[in-house]
Amino acid sequence: MKAHLYAFFALLIVSISSCGPAFEADVTLANAYIAQFDGDSLYYLHGHIAVQDGKILAILPIVEGKNTLPAAKDTVDLQGAYLYPGFIDAHAHFLGQGLAMNSVNLWGAKSWSECVDRVRAFIAEHPDASVIRGRGWDQNDWPGMEYPTLEALEGLTDKPIVLSRIDGHAVVANSVAMELSGITAESRIEGGEILHFPNGAPTGVLIDNAESLLKIAQPSETERIDALLTAQARCYSLGLTSVHDAGLPTEDIDLIHRLQDEGQLTIPLYVMVSESPEALKLWKSRGPLKSDRLDVHSFKFYSDGALGSRGALLRQPYNDRHDHFGLQIRSYDYKQEAAQEVAAMGWQMNTHAIGDSANHFMLELYQAFAPNNSRWRIEHAQIVSAMDRMRFGGSQALLPSVQPTHATSDMDWAVERLGAHRMPDAYAYLELRQAAGGILPLGTDFPVEEVNPLYTLYAATSRKALDGHPSEGFQIENALTRSQALKGMTHDAAYAAFQEEELGEVKSGLWANFTIFTEDLLTCPEDNLPLLNVLQTWVQGACVYTAKP
Incomplete structure (x- = not known):
């Protein structure tokens, strides 16, 4: 890890006085190894990037013996860091992520009882919450791999509790939420499933379209x-x-x-x-x-549900549920x-x-x-x-x-x-x-x-x-x-x-969106990849994140 980069970070932003030479760019990112695609290959160009009006104005290679650094209002010396096209997540739930971060965190829970303990702690810490929401449980990570039931949620609060499975394709709700929504043993919906106890009463688990039966106040x-x-x-x-x-x-x-x-x-x-x-x-x-x-x-x-909740629609029955093909949403x-x-x-x-x-x-x-x-x-x-x-x-x-x-x-x-x-x-x-x-x-x-x-x-x-x-x-x-x-x-x-x-891509005329690391993502040891930290994130010519030293 090039730790000296962090010690230097401010990131050497040098302001050029207005009485100095005329500038061509708003900012220059200097001395970077700039990732370039060539078909399925990636190589690095050692050089500078001039940015104006949020877009890449020019990419100038470093040439020994020549000053190729373009004039700009500000210059950011990247000290040989690796600059990649700004990372894009091609499938996510952006608003859902923020809502999940502000609710009961059930990720990584190793049992339903651990989930319940986290709910109990959240209720104590958020006494003014009108609805208790959570996300992240996965019965496949628990002993026995059985779905949770509402019984353990009873008595925790008189408010609705709605806890989403990790994939969002199933929830478990407490009896308050079920009663407010009018969900009973007779409730049915096409493209969804309501799980029941042997006596026919709902367990609180609603899968895929059955989630829409909940009539709970939205955020x-x-x-x-x-x-x-x-x-x-x-x-x-x-x-x-x-x-x-x-x-x-x-x-x-x-x-x-x-x-x-x-x-x-x-x-x-x-x-x-x-x-x-x-x-x-x-x-x-x-x-x-x-x-x-x-x-x-x-x-x-949506054409079907998720595999983890057996909602994915298969051409042959599930291997672990022989009467079930999944759900057509x-x-x-x-x-x-x-x-x-x-x-x-x-x-x-x-x-x-x-x-x-x-x-x-x-x-x-x-x-x-x-x-x-x-x-x-x-x-x-x-x-x-x-x-x-x-x-x-x-x-x-x-x-x-x-x-x-x-x-x-x-x-x-x-x-x-x-x-x-x-x-x-x-x-x-x-x-x-x-x-x-x-x-x-x-x-x-x-x-x-x-x-x-x-x-x-x-x-x-x-x-x-x-x-x-x-x-x-x-x-x-x-x-x-x-x-x-x-x-x-x-x-x-x-x-x-x-x-x-x-x-x-990092090309002239495109938005100046960059994801910058101190390490080469092509040669970094495999097991180190998930451990790396971002040095800087740039969006439309502005630095929106800088790692702390």
Whole structure:
């Protein structure tokens, strides 16, 4: 670790007096190893970057014996640090991350009783909370892998408690929340499941569309603003310069737009509109929303649920539940009609599809209705047959959008859900990339997974969990190279949003979005990758994060 860099950091910002020579740039980032893509390879140019009006004005190589440092108002000496295109998370839940950070943290809990203890502590620390929300439990990490039940939540408070599973595709609610929502033993909903005790009473667990039965007060505008700013600070500290939010209602999109106009929220966001017949009609009338920091021209659909809660829609029954195929969130007829409408609008259709049945249907539908170069996306593309993988790419430029840490989070139990015979079709990232013509946008799905993009890089290339298991890597034949993964976190993510002429590379004319490290991400020892810290994060020509010495 080049520790002397941190000791020097201020970062040697040198202001040039107004009576000095005329300047060409607002700021020059000097003496950096600048990452450049050449196909699937990455190399470094030792040089300087001149930035003006938030964009890259010029990249000038250092030439021995010559002063190639461009004049500027300010110069930042990076002292030989490694500068990468600003990292982009191609699939996340930005607002959801902030809300999760301000609720009961259930990540990593090793039992339901540990979750309950955390809820109890949160209630004591937040006596004024009107609704107790939490997120992060995962029954697959507990002895017996059994779903939780509401019994242990009784008596903790007279307020509603709603605790989301790690993937957001299931919740457990206390009896107060269930009664306020009118959920009884007779309640049913298409595309969702309500779990019951042997006597027929609800256990409190609601899966996929059943979550919509809850009628609990949503976070206030003040809470949502706080959540957005909390998420922004977290993203900047980890080197993220842009995020694709995978589904927000119009109300939240309008709030983000307002905060960006006011200068409170500065992170650029590509936001998918959460689909509904009403949303399709509204945005057809409004048209796309495009500013320097906000891009809205896509809809987020759901074809199925999640594998961990057995909501992923499979073509054959679950290996560990032989009477169950998963859940179809929306009818095929509805999605066909919606696809035609989205195509007529010239928007993107981005669909959550995890199970092989859900992927098969959506890819068939995309091939039938997607215009050329539509870049319609399959979000997750988790279990896709070899025949269906070949549907990606082509003249329609159909894209898989994947999250490598899902593979390493699921690997210890996925075979129980799927059976060994289906595993070759699961988490096949390299094969998906090849089918899509060498394009594979990468994200995390935070807050389902950790925000840190270096965890994405590590999981995509090593196919290991953070503790280093398995030593040989999980289905290592589908690992990406580091250059391929870095491209997926930058250029490919930009391409998936039609933004490749704006960001995703370090090139003249593009936004000056940079993620800077003291270490070379190509040669750093594998096990050190998740441990590295960002030196600086730049967004549109402004330094938004600097590591403390």
